[in-house]
Amino acid sequence: MKRMKSSSSMTNLLGAHQESAEMKVTVFGSGSFGMAMATLVARNGFDVVVLTRREEVAEGINKDRRNPTHLKEFLLPENLKATTDAVEALRGTSFIVHCIPLQSTKSFLESMKDKIEPGVPIVSTSKGLHTETLEMMHEIIPNALGRPQPVAFLSGPTFAQDIMANTPSGAVLASEDIMMSQKLAHLFSGPTMRVYPSEDVIGVQVGGALKNVIAILAGVAEGLGLGINAVALLVTRGCREMNRLAVAMGGQEHTMNGLAGIGDLMLTCLGGLSRNKRVGIELGRGKNLEQVLKERAESLQGVAEGVATTPAAVKLATRYRIPTPIMFMANRLLKGEDDAANLLKDMMEAPMLDDVSLEMEFQAMKYW
Numbered sequence: 001m002k003r004m005k006s007s008s009s010m011t012n013l014l015g016a017h018q019e020s021a022e023m024k025v026t027v028f029g030s031g032s033f034g035m036a037m038a039t040l041v042a043r044n045g046f047d048v049v050v051l052t053r054r055e056e057v058a059e060g061i062n063k064d065r066r067n068p069t070h071l072k073e074f075l076l077p078e079n080l081k082a083t084t085d086a087v088e089a090l091r092g093t094s095f096i097v098h099c100i101p102l103q104s105t106k107s108f109l110e111s112m113k114d115k116i117e118p119g120v121p122i123v124s125t126s127k128g129l130h131t132e133t134l135e136m137m138h139e140i141i142p143n144a145l146g147r148p149q150p151v152a153f154l155s156g157p158t159f160a161q162d163i164m165a166n167t168p169s170g171a172v173l174a175s176e177d178i179m180m181s182q183k184l185a186h187l188f189s190g191p192t193m194r195v196y197p198s199e200d201v202i203g204v205q206v207g208g209a210l211k212n213v214i215a216i217l218a219g220v221a222e223g224l225g226l227g228i229n230a231v232a233l234l235v236t237r238g239c240r241e242m243n244r245l246a247v248a249m250g251g252q253e254h255t256m257n258g259l260a261g262i263g264d265l266m267l268t269c270l271g272g273l274s275r276n277k278r279v280g281i282e283l284g285r286g287k288n289l290e291q292v293l294k295e296r297a298e299s300l301q302g303v304a305e306g307v308a309t310t311p312a313a314v315k316l317a318t319r320y321r322i323p324t325p326i327m328f329m330a331n332r333l334l335k336g337e338d339d340a341a342n343l344l345k346d347m348m349e350a351p352m353l354d355d356v357s358l359e360m361e362f363q364a365m366k367y368w
Ligand SMILES: NC(=O)c1ccc[n+]([C@@H]2O[C@H](COP(=O)([O-])OP(=O)(O)OC[C@H]3O[C@@H](n4cnc5c(N)ncnc54)[C@H](O)[C@@H]3O)[C@@H](O)[C@H]2O)c1
Pocket: 029, 030, 031, 032, 033, 034, 053, 070, 099, 100, 101, 102, 104, 105, 107, 108, 125, 126, 127, 128, 158, 159, 160, 161, 301, 302, 303, 305
């Protein structure tokens, strides 16, 4: 494919699909979502290079057109290549799609800072909150690079498998600059993907992070065999906690009512493919967290961001004085402070007082 000679500035994103064959896109990460994003933009005509840590993955993608470890049932487009060489992956790139788990992003980007051109936009797809610093990606990226960088955040109800299968999906892409959101959203959109531009950087990120916390509990209810009524109860009341906290943190209510909020919550909690929900199911069936995470790591089942995000979510809820008893329950469970059945029984016995003030609710932390 024809390459642009120098393509590092936002102006090169103008013109979108008709110029796509001349534009190179770099994808960080060859896990499930890295492969889905790489395939999506390759289908839109871009030359795509996936940066992977493992030679055998690069070789599988380049020679067999399959990732040998993730979503290997899908044949990859010919204009999608892979490399373990960051300089090669980034040479002449127009924009970067970041698909590395949030907790690993700081160290990863610190190692990349001299290789990434300052003007190249980074579209983050990572969903979470830093477990210790409580930071979101809009803070982690410039801190790790040691400079401002054009950044955008793509989030919504998008299981990697469904994107690979080319069935219809939708997401939101947010940046502080609505013009940049519009241009980038257009580059990701296609016959089976609708990407809506937004300026709500906080709402889009918080929605993607907190839905994973609630999904763990949806899984716990399922693992305990409590039935779909219990799942709907937890997810709906969890949704209220997620919205209140997101708005307190600066997110917009309409974002939480859209694809990056309730849309992703529904998919993750009710769909069958969520890794976060799967962790909850295993906990509900009586396994401990250490055992669950060890088994997942051994069989390359992919990151469940909600595990590391939950302690950060409850710290932020405390900072913003937002009552989030369901998220606190998830935290107690993950810390091994109580077992799943006991926690849910306690929750059912909690008073129901919706007419108390938010502050009273927060102090009591037992109304839900
Ligand atoms: N899988 C999905 O359906 C999906 C959908 C939307 C968003 N996301 C988000 O995308 C992000 C990535 O998810 P995923 O499903 O691809 O996870 P995954 O576990 O399948 O893959 C993660 C990738 O990151 C790489 N990686 C991890 N730590 C690294 C480090 N320190 N340095 C370099 N590479 C490192 C791994 O080798 C792997 O290639 C997560 O934040 C997730 O919440 C995933």
